[in-house]
Amino acid sequence: MEKILEVTEIALAILESFPPKLSITASGTVPTGGWSNPKLDPYIHIQAPPDGIYDFNFVADPPEGVATQVISPVEAVYIRENLTPDVKGVRIHASQNSKTAMLDNSGQSDRHPNRFTLSGCDGHTHIVFFPQALTPLGASEPPAGAQLQYDGPEGQLIFHGEDITQEQTILGSLISVTLRPDADAGGIDFALVLPPVNLGGEARQDFKTLGIKARSRGRVINPAGAELSYDVLNLKGIAEDIPIL
Incomplete structure (x- = not known):
């Protein structure tokens, strides 16, 4: 293979994938017809x-x-897997010239998590929280409400929209659901403390937080004393901006 005559244009695009990929499309010219496999x-x-x-x-x-x-035109495409933050641009060389194209990272810092995945240090609790139900890109309908999937000792439960209470506190967002309604045996509510997470242009960030189970006593003969007890669960979390195809 030989270098082509001249590079005329370079186009860069970040593909909606996880992890993100960089598509590089280059156009150029060759001195005669009949060149192949650019x-x-x-x-x-x-x-x-x-x-x-x-x-x-x-x-x-x-x-x-x-x-x-x-002189004839040619075009080639290269996909760089796993686009990393150190990539600022590309320089493409031909026999008579070279061209440089810079990657516009201006929008990368605006990425926000749309999925939080958490695992309890007890090894028995797993939670997935979507601040908004995910809809495909280009869908005309507005995004639906939040969704929380809970898998723990109380069972596998899925909560949507009004089943989820969200409050902004000095600790961060407090995401609350009812795992077991209050009854004679006592109810269980679960509150997830969700800190603000800045992705910093990355697709994901790890963090630590906690969940709190509030247990009511249920029906007792003598109601004296605290009506709620609390179990604190340490959680390891992953905040992600995942593409929706």
Whole structure:
């Protein structure tokens, strides 16, 4: 394979995937007709480039026989898996020139979590919380309310919309559901303390928090004393901005 004649244009796009991928589309020209298999051949970097710009050669197979003597257009696409924060742009080289395209990261800091996955340190409790029910991109209907999936000693339970109470407190968001209605045997309410999480342009961030089970006593003969007792559960969480296809 040989370098093409000239790079004319580079287009960069972040694909909606998890983890995110970078699509690189390059256009250029070759000196004659008959060139085939255009591709972007990445440089092998022992260490990440300090300026965050990754290099590629724009190459293709030249014709083996007689070819029309006319400058012809070519195009190649390269998908970089697992786009990392250090990638600032790409530089593509041809035989007569090179071009650089910078990645616009201005919108990456605006990412917000749309799924929280939590596991209890007891090994028996798992929770998935969606601040809004996820709908496909481009859907005309407005997003539905929150959803919480609880899997623990009390069973596998799913809560939607009005079944979930959300309050803003000095601790963060307090997400509350009823695991067992108050009855003769006593009820159980569960409150998840959800801190604000800044993704910082990343797709996910780990964090720690806690959940609180409030148990009522149920029907007792002598009602004296505290009517609620509390169990505190330490939780490990993952906040994510997941793409919706």
